[in-house]
Amino acid sequence: EQFTGTLDIHRKDEIGQLAHSFQKMTERLSENDRIRKEFISDVSHDFQSPLLNIKGYADLLKNEDLSKMNRKQYAAVIQSETERLSSLTKQLLLLTSLDQLSSPLHPKSFRLDEQIKETVRKYRWFSEEKEIAVSMELDEVAFTGDPAFLEKVWENLLSNALKYTEEKSAVDIILTDGEDQVKIEVRDEGIGIAQEHLPRVFDRFYRVDVSRTSKTEGTGLGLSIVQQVVQLHQGSVYIDSEKGVGTTFTIVLPKL
Numbered sequence: 001e002q003f004t005g006t007l008d009i010h011r012k013d014e015i016g017q018l019a020h021s022f023q024k025m026t027e028r029l030s031e032n033d034r035i036r037k038e039f040i041s042d043v044s045h046d047f048q049s050p051l052l053n054i055k056g057y058a059d060l061l062k063n064e065d066l067s068k069m070n071r072k073q074y075a076a077v078i079q080s081e082t083e084r085l086s087s088l089t090k091q092l093l094l095l096t097s098l099d100q101l102s103s104p105l106h107p108k109s110f111r112l113d114e115q116i117k118e119t120v121r122k123y124r125w126f127s128e129e130k131e132i133a134v135s136m137e138l139d140e141v142a143f144t145g146d147p148a149f150l151e152k153v154w155e156n157l158l159s160n161a162l163k164y165t166e167e168k169s170a171v172d173i174i175l176t177d178g179e180d181q182v183k184i185e186v187r188d189e190g191i192g193i194a195q196e197h198l199p200r201v202f203d204r205f206y207r208v209d210v211s212r213t214s215k216t217e218g219t220g221l222g223l224s225i226v227q228q229v230v231q232l233h234q235g236s237v238y239i240d241s242e243k244g245v246g247t248t249f250t251i252v253l254p255k256l
Ligand code: ADP
Pocket: 156, 160, 161, 164, 188, 190, 191, 192, 193, 201, 206, 207, 208, 209, 210, 217, 218, 219, 220, 221, 222, 223, 224, 247
């Protein structure tokens, strides 16, 4: 049979099947390409605005007639924007290391409950500042997984719970040991997430309702890191959230 240049993907034979899978591959490649381009443009944007702020305030600081108070304010902006850039870079490096083709995990056996307690301790400055009571109900669990990456999961979930919650409320962390899996729940009584945003909160750079210049610090990368680390451990993440009521993140990790 003569090849005429185009393959009919509706043909029922092997050639049709082949054409169909090439078509699918091409679609997937251009989808990857689109995601990559979007990612680069988001990253550039996220670097651009703090850099502009730093440059602008550094210029202002050169003015010799500046009052002491203004000088302090401008320096504080430069400091917080630098911190933002630094945390963005750290998160991007982490995501890149998770994207490596070979498995980036270095599994070890460690006490999951101890690690969660340590994370809560690390964020005490934040919970105390907002007078949020963090309570823990933790089974003792010796777990095999990558401790460095899993620590990021608890950090991101806890810092979100504290960030997106009014002062003087409560956050609960529950770790339940099961036969062949462990379950971790992080509950808050915070602002919640509206139904229509739920499917997108794990997307890189996605932030709900907050303009990128808003005062709530964040990069929109935290939950994509959570999802990726959990998937690498063959686990699952669930969100249960209601706007104005609160949010619960549940993570289930199989014991490998
Ligand atoms: P960010 O750096 O913005 O916190 P994340 O990827 O961690 O990025 O979260 C994505 C978005 O999901 C946040 O900007 C926020 O709008 C929403 N979100 C995450 N956790 C919570 C929570 N516990 N309560 C309410 N909204 C949340």
